[in-house]
Amino acid sequence: MTDLATVLVNAFLAAGLYATMAYGLAVIYGVMRIINLAHAGIMMLGAYVTLTLFERFHVDPFLGLVAVGPLFYLLGVALYRVLGRSLRRSGAAPSMDSLLLLFGVWLVLQNLAYYVWSGDTQSILTGYTLKSVAILGVRVGAPSLLVFGASAASLLFLTLLLSRTYLGKAIRAVTQNRDAALLSGVDADRISAMAFGLGTAFAGLAGGMLSTLYAFTPDFGRSFLLKAFCIIVLGGMESVAGVAVGALVLALIENGLAVWTTVPTSFQDAVTFTLLFVALIAFPQGLPGLFTRLARRPVPR
Amino acid sequence: MKRLPAASGLAATAFLLAAPLFLDRGTLNDLWSLSLGVILASAWNLLGGFAGQVSLGYSAFLGIGAYTTVLLSLRGVPPFLTLPLGALLAALFSVAIGLPAFRLRGPYFTIATIGVGEAVRVSAASVAFTGGSSGLRMPSGSFDFTANFYAMAALAIFSVVLAAAVRASAFGTALAAIRQDIDAAESLGVNATRYKLLAHALSAAVVALAGSLYAINFQYIAPGSVFDFRLSLSIVLMPVVGGVGTIAGPVLGALVFSTLQIKLLAIPALRDAYLLLYGGLLILVILYEPGGLVGLLRRLTTRRQATAPEQEVPDAG
Numbered sequence: 001m002t003d004l005a006t007v008l009v010n011a012f013l014a015a016g017l018y019a020t021m022a023y024g025l026a027v028i029y030g031v032m033r034i035i036n037l038a039h040a041g042i043m044m045l046g047a048y049v050t051l052t053l054f055e056r057f058h059v060d061p062f063l064g065l066v067a068v069g070p071l072f073y074l075l076g077v078a079l080y081r082v083l084g085r086s087l088r089r090s091g092a093a094p095s096m097d098s099l100l101l102l103f104g105v106w107l108v109l110q111n112l113a114y115y116v117w118s119g120d121t122q123s124i125l126t127g128y129t130l131k132s133v134a135i136l137g138v139r140v141g142a143p144s145l146l147v148f149g150a151s152a153a154s155l156l157f158l159t160l161l162l163s164r165t166y167l168g169k170a171i172r173a174v175t176q177n178r179d180a181a182l183l184s185g186v187d188a189d190r191i192s193a194m195a196f197g198l199g200t201a202f203a204g205l206a207g208g209m210l211s212t213l214y215a216f217t218p219d220f221g222r223s224f225l226l227k228a229f230c231i232i233v234l235g236g237m238e239s240v241a242g243v244a245v246g247a248l249v250l251a252l253i254e255n256g257l258a259v260w261t262t263v264p265t266s267f268q269d270a271v272t273f274t275l276l277f278v279a280l281i282a283f284p285q286g287l288p289g290l291f292t293r294l295a296r297r298p299v300p301r
Numbered sequence: 302m303k304r305l306p307a308a309s310g311l312a313a314t315a316f317l318l319a320a321p322l323f324l325d326r327g328t329l330n331d332l333w334s335l336s337l338g339v340i341l342a343s344a345w346n347l348l349g350g351f352a353g354q355v356s357l358g359y360s361a362f363l364g365i366g367a368y369t370t371v372l373l374s375l376r377g378v379p380p381f382l383t384l385p386l387g388a389l390l391a392a393l394f395s396v397a398i399g400l401p402a403f404r405l406r407g408p409y410f411t412i413a414t415i416g417v418g419e420a421v422r423v424s425a426a427s428v429a430f431t432g433g434s435s436g437l438r439m440p441s442g443s444f445d446f447t448a449n450f451y452a453m454a455a456l457a458i459f460s461v462v463l464a465a466a467v468r469a470s471a472f473g474t475a476l477a478a479i480r481q482d483i484d485a486a487e488s489l490g491v492n493a494t495r496y497k498l499l500a501h502a503l504s505a506a507v508v509a510l511a512g513s514l515y516a517i518n519f520q521y522i523a524p525g526s527v528f529d530f531r532l533s534l535s536i537v538l539m540p541v542v543g544g545v546g547t548i549a550g551p552v553l554g555a556l557v558f559s560t561l562q563i564k565l566l567a568i569p570a571l572r573d574a575y576l577l578l579y580g581g582l583l584i585l586v587i588l589y590e591p592g593g594l595v596g597l598l599r600r601l602t603t604r605r606q607a608t609a610p611e612q613e614v615p616d617a618g
Contacts, residue, residue: 107580
């Protein structure tokens with residue numbers, strides 16, 4: 001019984017962070033049909049910016065997130081403007097060019113980080129890093145709890161943005177039906193820039209949060225990129241709710257494996273990637289697609 | 302004009318085979334690295350260039366070749382005899398991966414291959430028989446540089462010839478059709494999956510052979526060296542920078558990369574700039590000349606009429 005509580009509590013806490021990092025990927029995919037390979041590099045950069053704010057200016061990492069969000073939004077918009085020509089959506093399917101281009105951006109970011117922060121392993125140690133609290137009888141690290149709070153806040157902000165503002169409506173409209181959105185007068189280029197900014201901001205936020213939980217180097221982020229990708233494949237690439245469900249499923253599987261099986265933790269990533277592989281092939285429409293397909297299955301007569 | 306590639310190929314072959322007679326060991330080492338680059342880039346190009354299936358997981362095949370060679374050599378098999386088995390295992394693995402992965406298209410396939418590469422690396426570091434993350438050493442006394450050099454040079458020539466032969470064949474035409482429009486190709490009766498699997502297996506086998514020679518040359522392998530993501534990365538960058546889907550492109554790309562690597566390693570200040578350089582090159586190529594160096598040369602040599610359309614029609618999909 002306590003095992004079950006451990007799995008549930010930890011999975012729930014991890015899912016918040018996972019959803020934040022996956023949404024950054026999902027919004028860019030939704031609006032532009034681009035798979036942002038630079039996502040990993042941006043998460044890494046988010047971690048380092050948080051570290052610099054903490055070490056140089058003594059800003060608490062979670063307070064630092066308030067600055068990281070807007071900063072990375074601007075970075076994303078700037079990136080879109082510089083690379084725009086090749087990032088603009090060309091068709092229904094993602095183009096190989098944009099994938100390779102963003103891959104190049106990732107490499108450049110990695111190298112910049114080597115220059116600025118060196119290749120040494122870094123971590124953020126605050127007064128509460130080693131503290132823990134009990135939830136439902138499960139000891140949970142204070143940073144994990146704060147990370148969950150921060151991701152919940154950012155996802156709430158996101159939900160409000162998507163449902164209450166023109167930008168949000170336009171993003172949803174372009175994601176659902178680009179042609180119809182354009183016909184209704186949505187400025188696709190502007191919305192794409194903003195969506196890229198939003199995706200970058202969420203990647204930066206996720207990176208900042210990750211920096212309070214894990215040690216990192218400029219090479220950081222690859223396994224989290226794959227996790228984020230796994231989540232949007234599981235959850236479908238369209239809605240915040242779908243992303244949240246995907247995040248929870250992945251977190252449950254990871255934590256379940258850690259508690260109930262003897263699979264070594266070093267193998268955990270391999271499990272994630274296998275899951276990604278299986279998910280991509282078994283239900284390319286994601287879990288929502290699977291449910292719709294099951295629901296629509298014709299009744300045998 | 303048509304004889305030029307064959308003539309330059311013959312000249313390169315003669316040069317490579319005669320090289321050990323008059324060049325010093327350092328230069329030979331550079332030529333060895335260049336040959337390795339040519340093999341990896343040309344082999345990747347069979348699937349990534351001709352068929353348009355961009356894979357970022359090729360270090361898996363290199364690693365399979367390398368590990369097969371070291372593990373068997375440690376059990377007393379002469380190293381060079383292990384090459385065919387490594388190639389066979391890599392080809393089988395490529396089919397096992399390809400059967401599900403080729404159901405995915407474009408970038409989805411690419412992401413899945415990153416996952417495969419990572420899963421293989423993580424697994425090699427976690428299981429016991431591969432020596433874990435600390436790696437394995439070849440048995441001592443199993444090294445002969447000249448033999449290894451000839452083997453690598455021969456394999457490089459073979460992989461270029463193979464690429465040319467594939468492109469000239471019906472198989473190559475089928476791959477080109479798959480790249481241009483997979484739906485149209487399939488509706489005309491091209492069995493896309495079978496051809497993709499075949500190209501994947503062929504290139505995996507060639508890369509595994511190079512991996513075996515890599516292990517014999519360096520005498521030591523670890524998941525961090527042969528399964529490294531950066532290796533997968535340079536395998537993709539060489540043909541992209543040189544010119545995807547051409548015969549000369551991967552060779553040019555390998556030439557550029559091995560030169561850069563040798564020059565960069567010589568300058569301490571630039572030693573850590575290779576990612577910047579690789580990434581920057583990739584960005585420049587995609588933004589300004591998706592045809593790579595070959596495309597650039599073509600543009601410089603052919604005079605186009607002012608009325609001719611500047612851009613070719615991009616491939617669908």
